Amino acid sequence: MHRTPFHLVEYSPWPLFCSMSIMSLPVGMILYIRMKENYTLIYGVLLTIFISYLWWRDVVRESTYQGHHTSYVIKGLKLGMSLFILSEVCFFFAFFWAYFHSSLAPSVEIGAVWPPMGITPLPVFQVPLLNTCVLLLSGVSITWAHHSLEEGKYKSTLMGLGITCLLGAYFLFLQFGEYQETSFSMSDGVYGSTFFMATGFHGLHVAIGTTFLVICFIRMYLMHFSKTHHVGFLAAAWYWHFVDVVWLFLYVSIYWWGS
Numbered sequence: 001m002h003r004t005p006f007h008l009v010e011y012s013p014w015p016l017f018c019s020m021s022i023m024s025l026p027v028g029m030i031l032y033i034r035m036k037e038n039y040t041l042i043y044g045v046l047l048t049i050f051i052s053y054l055w056w057r058d059v060v061r062e063s064t065y066q067g068h069h070t071s072y073v074i075k076g077l078k079l080g081m082s083l084f085i086l087s088e089v090c091f092f093f094a095f096f097w098a099y100f101h102s103s104l105a106p107s108v109e110i111g112a113v114w115p116p117m118g119i120t121p122l123p124v125f126q127v128p129l130l131n132t133c134v135l136l137l138s139g140v141s142i143t144w145a146h147h148s149l150e151e152g153k154y155k156s157t158l159m160g161l162g163i164t165c166l167l168g169a170y171f172l173f174l175q176f177g178e179y180q181e182t183s184f185s186m187s188d189g190v191y192g193s194t195f196f197m198a199t200g201f202h203g204l205h206v207a208i209g210t211t212f213l214v215i216c217f218i219r220m221y222l223m224h225f226s227k228t229h230h231v232g233f234l235a236a237a238w239y240w241h242f243v244d245v246v247w248l249f250l251y252v253s254i255y256w257w258g259s
Contacts, residue, residue: 168210
């Protein structure tokens with residue numbers, strides 16, 4: 001058999017099953033909003049988590065135990081992660097475009113001022129500033145974990161990963177409390193919709209990134225990573241740094257300048 005530097009994956013049912021389970025999420029959300037029927041949404045979430053676990057298990061098996069992720073394959077994985085982060089940048093660019101389009105030239109329907117008439121923005125130097133400090137500290141801890149892994153200090157890597165996961169969970173806790181204190185909702189005109197869309201989707205990315213880091217913590221505990229083989233951890237670290245940078249732009253533009 002002729003060997004190639006590429007990893008030709010085997011036949012897998014998980015992409016098909018995962019697409020079907022993900023399709024049930026918006027259907028379940030619509031049923032919950034329109035008919036207050038939440039079984040489809042709950043089953044869709046549980047099924048997506050279970051299939052994702054099975055799919056990721058196969059990927060970990062191929063990379064860690066079967067040795068399919070050669071240096072050439074790793075270059076492709078790094079390129080794929082870089083392009084994925086670029087697509088996420090474009091995703092958030094659309095939110096910033098909508099926000100500045102509405103705030104730089106506010107229409108007469110909202111009082112020709114920004115924030116609009118009747119909107120009381122959140123205090124800049126309270127919970128939003130604390131959240132900024134939390135994410136900046138998490139960027140320091142994930143960098144510490146990365147350098148420790150490259151130096152072969154596995155205990156320090158676990159400590160850095162654990163601190164980053166806790167800070168990510170703490171950020172979500174603070175943001176949930178912040179949402180409960182807002183005097184406006186997503187239906188309060190263009191300000192509410194742009195605010196909750198931008199910050200809410202960032203919170204979703206923090207939740208995904210925290211889950212990513214928890215999986216890396218478990219894999220690090222099981223010794224799946226080494227000094228020369230840790231592309232999964234590297235992808236999680238890149239993604240987390242992207243989340244940090246996006247929050248800085250959100251804090252400066254929406255919380256500080258927009259208030």
